Amino acid sequence: MLTTCLKRTPARMFAIRLVVIASILLWVNNSHAAYLAGNAKPFHNGGTGECNGCHSTGAVESGVPRRGNLLGSDASSTCLRCHQSTEGFQHDEPYQVATSGITLVEGIAPRNLTPGGDFGWLKKNYRWSGEGRDKEASQGERHGHNIVAADYGYSADTRLSIAPGGNFPSNSLSCISCHDPHGNYRRSVDGTISNAGKPIIASGSYNDSPDPDGLSTVSVYRMLAGKGYQGAPGVEFTADPPAAVAPSAYNREESSTDTRVAYGSGVSEWCSNCHGSIHDAGTGRATQHPSGKQGKLSAEVTYNYNAYISSGNLNGSSATAYNSLAPFEMGTDEYSVLKATANSNGSNKSGATMDSNVMCLSCHRAHASGWDSSMRWNVNTTFIVYDGRYPGTDNGAPAAIAQGRTSAEVKMAMYGKKASDFAVYQRSLCNKCHAKD
Template identity: 45%
Template sequence: MLFNLRSLLRISKLSALFLFGAVCGALMSSHPALGFHSGGVGECEGCHTMHNSKEGTNVGAGGAALLKGSDATSTCLLCHQASNLPGPTTFHVSTPDGEILAGSPPKQLSPGGDFAWLKKTFTWYPDMVSPLKTSPGERHGHNVVSLDFGYQPDGTHLTAPGGGYPSQSLSCISCHDPHGKYRRNLDGSVTTDGHPIKASGSFDVSPAPDAQTSVGSYRMLGGSGYAPKGVGGALAFIYPPPVALAPLNANRSEATSQTRVAYGSGMSDWCRNCHTGNVHNGANGFLHPTSGSASGSSTGTLDSTMTAYYNSYVKNGDLSGIEATAYLSLVPFEIGTSSYFVLQSILGNTPTKGPNSADGTPSVMCLSCHRAHASSWDYGTRWNANTSQIGSNGKYSEEGALYQPYGQGRTEAEALQGYYQIPETKFDPNQQKLCYKCHATLPQ
């Protein structure tokens, strides 16, 4: 397929859209039945409406890039949210409003997380003397803006903390390139043109790039130079997409086994595309190093002592773990390699393996603590970092009790879903915070 989207995108919007019919006809026949994006640009008609019409109604000229939804996020959610799904299902990342009513958690358990957590606000009394506490929905992650699906911009952070990216403009395409132009090539470089993209590059089973073809960037994330049209060049990304691979079925309950994403390298820098300043230099109240280039004095490397500790830590006071089964998806680490062979072999052979300096230089990174989309907890953390214990008396929540210092207003179903259905019995009945997966001791 020799069509070059970039040259099409360079010519004027109107004439480009005029060409849709012709171009898309050619594109559709070239896409395998399995996927929609297949790591690159999907069928134009999946997102754009032809001939100025929106589901049969004329919308007139000038609708934003003639998208099928009112805005970019709404267009994505036409497919990425669906009603009445039985549970976590493939590529869905949002649960409809009617299915997250009082006490019912969002359904999707993908590594990035279900955006519907942004619509759930929790309140509780921690004890007899404190006032009512609130964990507002907007604190639970990245507030993508969607008119059609009721996602509002963040009202507190007007820009990305540590940077200038406007919250009003935050959408799926702030992070993911809708046209999937970023591709990784045989020599390891990432470019926006060159060889055609043959498949998604996100998975352990993704094919390797070769001399004629490339694969998509991890999750079609934008890289150097990326900025959606409305945002402007000054905020364009500096860093490339992260090196990472996911299992094909990554959206699943972790009740009996964990979902391992092999984070290789570059994730913290990728987040710094928008969080340009060091958000955890202590100025915002929390001091912590992370992997990557802008980490300050510490690189976030897990030294041999911390590596051994991660591998042995099972739960409070239990250090009987072994490297082969040490991985905890609530506290992932970066393997510290840009080799896709290493990532593939870990996912294929020893998916639950803990850190080992033979695989790379293991480090703490942004996603060791946060989810990329949203979570049940404040600041989109993977576990409740807002309290001293993640469990109490063998439960994640004190559902029904007058005072709820740990579950913090979540029902047990909501809290359990917040932990991706990993049973509390995996931990101590009064499990401490998961900083202790890496740290033997912490300053108080």
């Protein structure tokens, strides 16, 4: 009996191995399928996701060799396999940052409303007849960061060869120019950020994220890259990711309540990894708006922000002053404070304080928007609300104000906020801080 058992042991062990391997493959495939079905947060979980979610672990697909055996033809194409929304998307997949199927479709706006914006705006070109000028235009590539994603029709900026204020080459810009695809950067219990150390247990981006402890860390905000990261050949980051927290529900219309990301500190300093000299004096850009730690709000600006409701209405209060179209940095890296502030249900609408400061994202979106220079509102028109409505080619607004867009496109670019939230003839939201009108 013993001899018989021993003779059968290798076959049995081989069978056991097959069962184990099959179980692992089934788990990986099921896990990845669940991810593709809309569960990206667990996929990354703050760090490196499943390898075969981005890389081919077998033969190169279609016989086309790809760098790193990526599943897309380039880095951004690989990201957009999951981060571009499919047809019929209804704002229930929070991690989508690009809308599919809207190239050159007149009157149709990109659908994603994440705080960073929708890359689909890069494909929306607008032309109109201006006042006193033959033609006016708002080209799609001027609407944000022009990522290179060949599989999805995104290409490098044709006008800017390098990043304004820096030396980052435009033809190298991809999702992983800013985000570390393997999520190595982590925040420890003492607040320090590093790209190695104790294991990452979860994302650190949300108001319901766990806190790090003595045995674990959490990912930095949005898996952004930090010091020492090579964003492109010859471009090494010198600043770590900012202290920031987003609400867990963030890809949504803001018709009733704002989506408030609690920006704590370090946003503009992180942007300087690629745009280092854009705010420096003596570089030809000395007139650029102050930003970052050097852009603390004065007493006058703090008062203006909190009092300003709309053009001609300065009857607001600091308790309800926040507007996601003009966010500010809070001037803190205390995550307990940031988590208590970030929300999408209107639970915290508090305005600016003397600790607050202007940051790059006070006026711009990180990815793209419906407006030139990735602005949060249209700075190239006199009125952003005209005769009580969002101006559009479909409602009789002057061409110089509608600027080739339908009123529905304007509303989406304003994140679904109601036109009635503003004055009947609402001017630029620069006035939220400067209160000129």
